[in-house]
Amino acid sequence: MIDMYxxxxxxxxxxxxxxxxxxxxxxxxxxxxxxxxxVVHGGPGSGCSTSVRRRFDPExxxxxxxxxxxxxxxxxxxxxxxxxxxVNTTExxxxxxELLRAHLGIDRWLLHGGSWGSxxxxxxxxxxxxxxTEIVIPxxxxxxxxxxxxxxxxxGMFLPEAWERFRDHVPPAERDDLVGAYGRLVEDxxxxxxxxxxxxxxxxxxxxxxHEATGQPGSYSNRPDAALxxxxxxxxxxxxxxxxxxxxxxxxEAPRLAGIPGVLIHGRLxxxxxxxVPWELAKVWPDAELVVIEDAGHTGSAQFSxxxxxxxxxxxxx
Numbered sequence: 234m235i236d237m238y239x240x241x242x243x244x245x246x247x248x249x250x251x252x253x254x255x256x257x258x259x260x261x262x263x264x265x266x267x268x269x270x271x272v273v274h275g276g277p278g279s280g281c282s283t284s285v286r287r288r289f290d291p292e293x294x295x296x297x298x299x300x301x302x303x304x305x306x307x308x309x310x311x312x313x314x315x316x317x318x319x320v321n322t323t324e325x326x327x328x329x330x331e332l333l334r335a336h337l338g339i340d341r342w343l344l345h346g347g348s349w350g351s352x353x354x355x356x357x358x359x360x361x362x363x364x365x366t367e368i369v370i371p372x373x374x375x376x377x378x379x380x381x382x383x384x385x386x387x388x389g390m391f392l393p394e395a396w397e398r399f400r401d402h403v404p405p406a407e408r409d410d411l412v413g414a415y416g417r418l419v420e421d422x423x424x425x426x427x428x429x430x431x432x433x434x435x436x437x438x439x440x441x442x443x444h445e446a447t448g449q450p451g452s453y454s455n456r457p458d459a460a461l462x463x464x465x466x467x468x469x470x471x472x473x474x475x476x477x478x479x480x481x482x483x484x485x486e487a488p489r490l491a492g493i494p495g496v497l498i499h500g501r502l503x504x505x506x507x508x509x510v511p512w513e514l515a516k517v518w519p520d521a522e523l524v525v526i527e528d529a530g531h532t533g534s535a536q537f538s539x540x541x542x543x544x545x546x547x548x549x550x551x
Contacts, residue, residue, distance in 0.1 A: 237287035237542070243298075248308070249336055251329045253320035258306035259299040259333055262286050267295040268366075268549060269339045271330070273346030273354050274298075275372075278467030280305025280460065288345075288542055293549040297342070299333055301326055301353075304463045311463035314420070314427070318470045323477040327357050334364060341365065343548055347372035347498075348506070348531070352476055355483045355514075358490055367548045368495040371541050372503065372531050373511035375483045376476035384505045385412050385472070388441060391504065395440035402433040416473035419466045431465040441505045445530025452532060487517040495521040496544040500529030500537060 243260035250256050263286075270289060274281040281298045289296045302321045303311035310316060330353075334342065343366050344354045351370040358365045374380050389396025400408055407414035418430035438453040454461065471477065495518060497511040508525065515523040524544075529537040 237538075238289065238291055239287070241286050241291050249299075249329075249333055251302070251325075251332050253317070253325070254309065255302050255320065255325075255329075256308050257299055257302060257329055257333070259297060259337075261295060261297050261337065263289055263291040263294045263296045265295060267291075267293050269295045269297065269337075269342035270545075271297040271299070271334075271342050271344055273330075273344060273350040273357075274301065274305075275346065275348035275350045276304065276464055276467060277301060277349045277353075277471045278304045278311065278464040279349075280307075285345075288545055290546065290549050294545075295339075297333070297337060297339070299329075302329065303467055304460070310459065311466045312459040314422075314424075318420075318466070321467065321470065322474075323353065323356055323471070326353055327360055330357050331361065331364075343367045343369070343545075345369045345545065348374060349376065349471075352376040352478075352483065355487075355490075356478065358493065359483065359486045362489055362493060365493050368490075368493060369498070369541065369544045369548065370495065370511075371498040371533065371537065372506060373497050373499050373514060374506045375481075375510060375514065376472070376478065377483075378475045378480055380506070380510060381412060381472045381475070383507065384441070385437070388504050392440050392444060395437060399433060399437035399440075402430065410473075412469060413473040415465075416469035419462075419469050427462065427466075431462055434465045434469070435461060442530070442532055445500075445504055445532065446502050446528060447530055447534045448532055484513060484517060487514060488519070490521070491519045493520055494548070496524060496540075497521055498524045498526065498537060498540045498544070500526045500531065500533065502528070502530040505531050 246260035248256040300307040403414040435454040442448045442452045443450045499511045515521045526537045
């Protein structure tokens with residue numbers, strides 16, 4: 234593994250009232266007068282990892298981390314079935330990021346995040362390009378319906394046993410829309426139904442990751458019960474609605490990112506997110522550089538991590 238920066242703790246943190254009875258947790262690390270950067274976590278619903286703090290030079294970056302609606306330390310938590318998912322959409326998350334930026338007095342910031350985080354980054358940057366200095370995205374996805382269908386159906390051709398288990402948890406009449414069916418199961422009033430669907434969902438996610446060259450078992454299921462319930466509920470909510478985005482809009486609107494330097498880092502062996510996704514994006518984003526890591530899947534590798542840190546170090550110069 235690469236040598237990351239030493240562990241650091243936040244020098245400021247809080248809960249931001251973003252409306253709709255939601256409060257999002259945020260924290261700031263590094264240098265108070267450093268270059269602003271925000272970490273946009275994946276999932277959706279994973280919450281922010283403290284380890285990502287170590288990717289940033291603490292003497293040159295002012296690093297903002299936050300938990301998106303319904304997950305991590307944000308409230309109300311999606312593990313509570315009473316939490317209203319109707320006020321948790323991509324549009325809400327974009328607005329939350331802008332509120333947080335203004336709350337912290339930041340004019341412009343670098344955006345960093347992967348997987349679902351890349352979708353939210355692209356949506357935010359296309360809405361507010363004047364607020365973005367650079368973008369660093371590992372494990373690129375645009376969360377199109379075609380991307381979602383690949384992850385929850387198409388890639389099953391490589392993992393037929395695991396995929397059939399995932400499929401067979403859903404009644405036969407609902408199998409044409411597996412993600413939508415799971416979305417209904419995790420909203421069921423019976424907690425046993427919700428729990429069973431949650432565990433089948435993460436068993437499938439684990440299967441996809443663990444069969445990659447550098448994958449590890451339990452990548453998704455190895456989290457506390459409440460975090461697991463929130464993660465699956467939020468994922469199913471977003472993905473059953475096409476990420477609340479017009480199909481293909483992030484690719485069509487990518488020219489709006491002109492003038493924003495970007496680095497797209499993607500593993501050639503990423504089973505859940507094929508390389509053609511960042512390839513298509515890089516062709517229409519004038520200032521994007523695509524870095525393909527030959528030995529990496531979705532969860533990366535030492536070379537993958539090095540590419541991320543190299544990009545962040547390069548952009549640390551203001």
